[in-house]
Amino acid sequence: MTFDRRTLLALPLAAGIAPAALLSDAAGQSATNGSVSRGARLAGDPVWPPAERFALWPGIPAGAPTPLPRPRPMITGRPGGYRDVQMRGVVQPEVGVFRAARPDGRAVLVCPGGGYSITSLRNEGIDVARVLNGFGITVFVLSYRLPGEGWADRANVPLSDVQRAMRLIRANARRYAINPETLGVLGFSAGGHLAGSLEIHHGLEVYRPVDAADRLSARPAFAGLMYAVSNMDPGRSHGGSRAQLLGPNPDPAMQARYAIDRNLRSGDAPLFLVHAEDDDTVPVANSLDMLAAARRVDIPVEAHILRRGRHGFGTRLPASSPGSLWPQLFDRWMREAIGPEAPL
Template identity: 45%
Template sequence: MTLDRRTLLGVAALASAAPALTPVSASAAAQIPAVAPPDPTEVVQLWPNGAPGGENVTVTAIVPERSTDPAFHDRFAQYTTDPILTVMRPERPNGAALLLIPGGGYRWAVVDKEGMDVARVFAAAGVTCFVLRYRLPADGWTAGPDAPLQDAQRALRLIRANAADYGIDPDRIASLGASAGGHLAGLLAARRDATYAPVDAADAASFRPDLNVLLYPVATMADPFVHAGSREQLLGPTPTPEQIAAWSLERMDWTGVGPTVLIHAIDDPAVVVENSLNLLATLRTARVTSEAHLFQEGGHGFGIRLISGRPAAVWPDLVRAFGARNGWLSA
């Protein structure tokens, strides 16, 4: 990609006009306890009568633990058949909500690194958080690649329809997607079509987020910048040119999408930074209120814990500042 002066200016870095916010993540290490905290106990099943299109699904859900350190969990959810939201309520809620969509290359969804760990940081700032455990596209669901999006749309609708019960403003619901979860969050933001038939009154609510955070997102399905593993899990080993175009975020119509912030490390070896750069160009063409933060180092999948003491550790505060300027948070 060739960047002209206007595009470089649009890669907007730290906004000097940001409202004053007390930093909650200037030191990521301060957010990590000596012993992993317990999971929240409030869990919401997305589908009261089971997820749609599961007649040919034969997988059995697993949630393996990869961490051997008692200070943190590192779990991933694979073969999910009963999608859920885990609710993390803050001690002092400020009315804002955040739907977290972890990554995992559409092969699984990490539970902690881009889910619970991130939720704890934003909950500490007063945001009511919802961590999504979603179905995967290659597990035999009738909807195929739309199965994860069905879960994301249903999750956002449930949050908005039950806003009063959660003590949140139904017009201040953001989504945060990381890696392949960033692709899913991008679909949630850009696509206008409902991907499932309504199942109850909650489905009358809008599934469009009011603000979008895309963390090192898988954006394109096209060579040479595609994350090949995500594409294969989503579209199979030999997708058609039409499928590649239809599922590439930078080729979608983002007109009318809420404010969107992109976060990426330039040295990301897995999901190269051109995913965010090319998507940023699309956002600017569509006149979406947007901002991008590109860090010299950080690699891929850094979440919160893996960037302690490094420049990218400030990304939650940058998101909060962007949200405060654009109506999601109060200063």
């Protein structure tokens, strides 16, 4: 969905921020279809959707509620400070495409977090894409449906979107100049749980096939899980993510299905884990459990446990923090994970 002028005027903005100054992209967009004209934007500010993107489903996805969720984009932050772009009310999920200036064939699908109640599209999407583009990586940012907004089969809705995104990217690999065999996934917080769900359930049938793309594999070549939720256990994980994904009276079978750490199997994709010990939103035990589970079933895993960083840091840790180097580590680990035999 596109932020238009009417939507911007309705946003709960911090005092003193002019709506027209909030969203822009380098290329600009025409004023058709409700998008904000180039002249109304300031260079360097975040935009969603980017100029290049694609929808996941033809029309409204199956299982839509009546009435449909109301799109509710928000700009967070204070004047002069960091401003995130957050989304609620996703009716038609889509993928933003961020191409590297010098692409090397590698690609990753990014799943922003937000407790399954929002998606943090700038902090854990756009900004991540811009950093990884610098390493030659083509990045796809997923704006997925939120399970607590009335969709049928709520617990499987995000997994349906991420599976479909992987298949559509692979179906159009030539267009994006990527190697479809080395496409991986990177997720943050609840988006990390979604990336982990793809890791273990890439072949699970959670939606009715739409077209030829659905004959392709949704298996990621690797999975990066950043301060990720690893399970749906009450009192052990993140209560907000559990409540949004599973609802007020969770089905035990769904709770077991979405325990990522307990469903890892030998042969699953290599894992890259980053978590801060002082995270008071998603306990670091979630990543420690993933590390232990991966070692039990002999999945290649690399884990970086930071002393400090708290939660939701994206790419914004200070340069003095060791954790600020995670994108460089991820870049090098990715090359190792996909293997020298995989052409880029």
